[in-house]
Amino acid sequence: xxxxxPRALLYHRYHCLWETFFEHLNLQVVVSRETDKxxxxxxxxxxIDEACLSSKIYLGHxxxxxxxxxxxxxxxxxxxxxxxxxxxxxxxxxPDIVSNTFRHRGxxxxxxxxxxxxxxxxxxxxxxxxxxxxxxxxxxxxxxxxAKQAEKLxxxxxxxxxxxRLEEAEGLKLLIVGHSYxxxxxxxxxxxxxxxxxxxxxxxxxxxxxxKRALSRAAELTSTMPWLFNRELTGAVQECREKVxxxxxxxxxxxxPDSLANEILLRxxxxxxxxxxxxxxxxxxxxIETRLESFIDIIGFRQAAKTAKxxxx
Amino acid sequence: MTKKxxxxxxxxxxxxxxxxxxxxxxxxxxxxTPPPMSKRTLELGSKYSPDYVCAPFKIHLGxxxxxxxxxxxxxxxTGGVCRLGxxxxxxxxxxxxxxxxxxxxxxAMANYSKPYTFYREFKKINPDLSLPKVSGALxxxxxxxxxxxxxxxYIRRNIGFEQEEGAFDxxxxxxxxSLALVESQKELRYLAGNYMKRFKAIPVLKxxxxxxxxxxxxxxxxxxxxxxxxxxxxxxxxxAVVARWMNISNSLFxxxxxxxxxxxxxxxxYNMGATSMATIERALRFAKKGYDGIIHIxxxxxxxxxxxxxxxxxxxxxxxxxxxxxxFDSQTADAGIQTRLEAFYDMMTMRKGxxxxx
Numbered sequence: 001x002x003x004x005x006p007r008a009l010l011y012h013r014y015h016c017l018w019e020t021f022f023e024h025l026n027l028q029v030v031v032s033r034e035t036d037k038x039x040x041x042x043x044x045x046x047x048i049d050e051a052c053l054s055s056k057i058y059l060g061h062x063x064x065x066x067x068x069x070x071x072x073x074x075x076x077x078x079x080x081x082x083x084x085x086x087x088x089x090x091x092x093x094x095p096d097i098v099s100n101t102f103r104h105r106g107x108x109x110x111x112x113x114x115x116x117x118x119x120x121x122x123x124x125x126x127x128x129x130x131x132x133x134x135x136x137x138x139x140x141x142x143x144x145x146x147a148k149q150a151e152k153l154x155x156x157x158x159x160x161x162x163x164x165r166l167e168e169a170e171g172l173k174l175l176i177v178g179h180s181y182x183x184x185x186x187x188x189x190x191x192x193x194x195x196x197x198x199x200x201x202x203x204x205x206x207x208x209x210x211x212k213r214a215l216s217r218a219a220e221l222t223s224t225m226p227w228l229f230n231r232e233l234t235g236a237v238q239e240c241r242e243k244v245x246x247x248x249x250x251x252x253x254x255x256x257p258d259s260l261a262n263e264i265l266l267r268x269x270x271x272x273x274x275x276x277x278x279x280x281x282x283x284x285x286x287x288i289e290t291r292l293e294s295f296i297d298i299i300g301f302r303q304a305a306k307t308a309k310x311x312x313x
Numbered sequence: 314m315t316k317k318x319x320x321x322x323x324x325x326x327x328x329x330x331x332x333x334x335x336x337x338x339x340x341x342x343x344x345x346t347p348p349p350m351s352k353r354t355l356e357l358g359s360k361y362s363p364d365y366v367c368a369p370f371k372i373h374l375g376x377x378x379x380x381x382x383x384x385x386x387x388x389x390x391t392g393g394v395c396r397l398g399x400x401x402x403x404x405x406x407x408x409x410x411x412x413x414x415x416x417x418x419x420x421a422m423a424n425y426s427k428p429y430t431f432y433r434e435f436k437k438i439n440p441d442l443s444l445p446k447v448s449g450a451l452x453x454x455x456x457x458x459x460x461x462x463x464x465x466x467y468i469r470r471n472i473g474f475e476q477e478e479g480a481f482d483x484x485x486x487x488x489x490x491s492l493a494l495v496e497s498q499k500e501l502r503y504l505a506g507n508y509m510k511r512f513k514a515i516p517v518l519k520x521x522x523x524x525x526x527x528x529x530x531x532x533x534x535x536x537x538x539x540x541x542x543x544x545x546x547x548x549x550x551x552x553a554v555v556a557r558w559m560n561i562s563n564s565l566f567x568x569x570x571x572x573x574x575x576x577x578x579x580x581x582x583y584n585m586g587a588t589s590m591a592t593i594e595r596a597l598r599f600a601k602k603g604y605d606g607i608i609h610i611x612x613x614x615x616x617x618x619x620x621x622x623x624x625x626x627x628x629x630x631x632x633x634x635x636x637x638x639x640x641f642d643s644q645t646a647d648a649g650i651q652t653r654l655e656a657f658y659d660m661m662t663m664r665k666g667x668x669x670x671x
Contacts, residue, residue: 048619050619088616089617100581223402225399256367257396263366
């Protein structure tokens with residue numbers, strides 16, 4: 001049996017967990033190719049016009065998997081049980097969006113439901129998938145445990161690696177505040193990371209800090225922000241703000257949570273140069289190069305002025 | 314005794330009447346009704362809001378500013394399961410940055426599974442609250458909302474066929490004025506019964522099989538006529554029965570969550586968030602009942618309602634029922650809406666004619 005996984009949305013956060021889980025169940029996994037022009041265009045055709053760019057890209061990836069696998073893995077994730085800390089409703093709706101969009105195209109879903117408040121946690125959701133996959137209870141449990149372990153190892157090493165970069169990197173360090181599915185997407189975040197490096201700056205990715213610690217620090221900036229991912233990003237800003245030279249808020253148009261969360265950051269984080277980048281499906285990264293360049297110039301001027309001022313005192 | 318608070322809540326259809334009752338009678342605060350919404354409300358709201366936030370956020374901000382100008386010193390914001398859950402904190406921040414010195418009662422701080430925490434949020438502002446008084450007033454408020462919703466439901470179905478232009482609107486304005494003066498539940502019951510009789514006594518001339526249009530959509534925009542450019546009334550005035558299930562009584566007091574999920578299982582297996590389930594279930598019901606068309610209303614970028622659209626498209630295809638989709642932001646112009654409504658009406662009339670002769 002071949003499981004298809006769209007390389008979009010939550011894949012960028014959970015790929016290690018998902019892939020390891022299916023591999024230990026002896027299932028073949030096909031991940032769709034990196035986002036390219038064709039995927040973007042097809043996603044735009046399949047999706048509702050007003051849907052966010054990230055979810056359009058997702059549907060393009062799902063379509064590219066049709067006929068190449070037996071089941072397409074589309075989990076529903078609502079929340080992980082803590083009070084507040086919900087996900088955008090997009091992630092609650094995803095299985096039903098996909099099955100309604102592709103209902104005449106012979107799509108078969110492998111879905112699972114993570115909804116902690118309705119006592120459906122991640123473990124029970126993964127255990128329930130064994131029925132559709134024809135696997136034994138113990139084998140499924142074992143695969144989940146191994147997958148969890150792999151996920152933790154990967155996250156820790158990414159966080160450590162980034163901490164080192166934060167301490168050691170020369171030149172400008174810029175904190176990229178954006179959802180993992182935007183930052184790591186080839187179309188949305190790819191060109192931005194690439195261009196920053198070309199300009200000699202070091203991108204620090206807010207998604208790669210110790211997530212637990214970041215989450216606990218979010219409360220320093222906001223009391224009622226309901227979204228888990230945005231809270232983590234907010235906490236990451238608190239964690240890194242002393243160590244970076246600027247913030248880049250990266251969003252996909254028209255992201256619901258970011259429309260409010262970024263505004264709170266802009267209003268409550270003072271003293272750091274901040275660039276608000278909104279990527280949409282028409283322009284993509286065009287024009288962004290110029291903005292990044294001038295942003296870096298501005299930071300340079302400011303720092304030069306500051307050193308000059310300090311020297312004259 | 315401390316000075317009485319002057320509390321305000323953004324316009325939401327005509328629900329300011331029961332809200333005012335609750336504030337005055339239950340919470341012992343004065344209530345400032347925001348000035349009627351206008352282009353200025355929208356402009357003020359848009360000017361100080363983030364660009365691509367949903368329209369209700371901007372409208373609320375505009376209402377707050379206009380209510381503060383009118384003397385309000387305490388602002389009320391609810392929580393919610395979508396972006397609405399974060400409205401309050403950002404509204405407060407924006408208003409503070411603008412230099413307004415006001416207090417905020419943000420119900421997003423309360424915990425939905427523990428109703429007492431709502432009381433706690435109000436108590437922070439008014440320490441003299443009395444629980445029995447609040448609960449008594451709350452009950453009357455609920456009944457008031459129910460009587461308004463029942464009347465509006467009847468009006469939507471009949472206003473398109475009134476014999477005397479403006480009869481329903483005049484009586485409705487009377488009704489709201491009288492509701493604002495109500496002091497007890499007994500009085501309310503009498504008043505509501507009396508007015509319902511009078512609404513039903515207004516002469517209407519309905520054809521045997523009138524056009525029937527169902528309205529579904531996002532919570533705020535569908536219930537607030539200013540936000541949706543009075544679409545329901547425009548549609549009704551062309552000569553149609555307009556039906557809408559979504560109102561405060563049905564969604565807040567009598568929400569049949571389990572039944573809704575069971576009825577739409579063939580289209581959606583999971584709860585897709587916020588009002589999307591109710592939207593889908595009602596659309597399906599209108600389709601099954603043979604309505605001539607459905608109007609879907611939302612603010613631009615509303616994620617849960619956007620996600621319900623692929624399902625609506627399938628219902629439309631399966632039951633051969635046309636659906637007109639409206640998406641509002643602060644820029645939407647009246648003229649375009651009118652044209653689309655007229656075209657939709659003509660199309661429904663032609664389909665009905667073709668079905669009758671064919």
